[in-house]
Structures are given as structure tokens and as C-alpha cells.
Amino acid sequence: MKISVELSLYPLADEFLPIIQDIVERLNHSATINCYTNTMSTQLFGELDEVMKVVTDIISYSFRTYGKQVFVAKFLNSDVEPKNNH
Secondary structure: OEEEEEEEEEEOOOOOHHHHHHHHHHHHOOOOOEEEEOOOOEEEEEEHHHHHHHHHHHHHHHHHHHOOEEEEEEEEOOOOOOHHHO
16 A cells, blocks of 8 residues: 655754754655655655655654654555656
């Protein structure tokens, strides 16, 4: 099953921009899913199991590396990936 996820990160740190940049860069280099980043969030597209593994791995990495932060996610059980951005 294909899914779409919108993921936003809000680090609870004074120097938040490098944290966000690291996480976005890691998400955008995922080989198993497609990612699109804008100023508000990163959208993830792909097979359910692959997207969920990437989300789980990035949240775990981020919590262990950067401490307290808030992730906000929206999940849709459909592929709404923009087809003209490849």
C-alpha cells in the first residue's frame, strides 16, 4: 500500500536551524522513499513499510542526537506525490 506522510520538526533548542537541516538532509537522501521539502514540512511518499521505517529511524536518531523536540506527522493512505517534480 502506498502512503503519503507530511512531517514537521520543532526542536526545543536555541540553535534549531542546524538540527532541522540535518534531519531534512537525511530524509532527502533516503533511497527507499521519495521526499519533497518546503519551508513548513517534508513530504514522504512510498510503500507503507518503507515510509514507516524511515520515519521511525529518523525520529529515533533525532531524539538520541538532539534531545527534546516535537515531531508533527500527518498520514494519508494514498499516494499524493506530485508527479511533475521528478
